[in-house]
Amino acid sequence: AQTVTQSQPEMSVQEAETVTLSCTYDTSESDYYLFWYKQPPSRQMILVIRQEAYKQQNATENRFSVNFQKAAKSFSLKISDSQLGDAAMYFCAYSIRSGNTPLVFGKGTRLSVIA
Amino acid sequence: EAQVTQNPRYLITVTGKKLTVTCSQNMNHEYMSWYRQDPGLGLRQIYYSMNVEVTDKGDVPEGYKVSRKEKRNFPLILESPSPNQTSLYFCASGGVQGRDTGELFFGEGSRLTVL
Secondary structure: OOEEEOOOOEEEEEOOOOEEEOOEEEOOOOOEEEEEEEEOOOOOOEEEEEEEOOOOOOOEEOOEEEEEEOOOOEEEEEEOOOOHHHOEEEEEEEEEOOOOOOOEEOOOEEEEEEO | OOOEEEEOOEEEEOOOOOEEEEEEEOOOOOEEEEEEEEOOOEEEEEEEEEEOOEEEEOOOOOOOEEOOOOOOEOOEEEOOOOHHHOEEEEEEEEOOOOOOOOOOEEOOOEEEEEO
16 A cells, blocks of 8 residues: 655744755555645645656746655655745645546645744 | 535534535546545545546545535535544545546535534
8 A cells, every 4th residue: 555654743944944844655656646735724735746756857836846756755845935824734645647546645744934 | 716615614513413515526527535634644535436426435434425426526424423523524626547637626624523
């Protein structure tokens, strides 16, 4: 069974600084997706960034980028120039590319941003 | 506007009183799923549906039922709620793998309390 592990239950960062959230996963599949979702206090699940396993280039979305290490099964999220609005729970998630879409989540990392 | 709509958003009920949480999506997605979110456990899948009249158990299906009679709707039924079903519930939808981005679109969540 696929598993996703986020080893940092809580993190904090100073405003304008950079922070990296860790995620590792376990799978025997070779073709899959990886995601980072953000859940602010409003509870809405918001997609931050998405990576396709067959792409070696790391995905980037404005201040958000990932470090995807396929051999190590690692998928960390880097937030640059942190803003107060980045404070949220962040979930790493995985799904296989074929068949159904059983999005498997990690337990989350709560990020605090300090002004 | 593309969206997943859940109702009710908040509900307090008592043990044993049947309830239904509705979910509707307007994106013509084949795939729909229910998750529950509990502190320290992340999001866990309850049931999912690949298409109309096709449903399957997720990781934590006990105590829940679902149906998929129409493509747009996927209600979650608690026949006899118990206090351990107190949780935050999310409905999500997405395209079928291989023809889409793998992303799931989430509703705003339903906070259920069972006394």
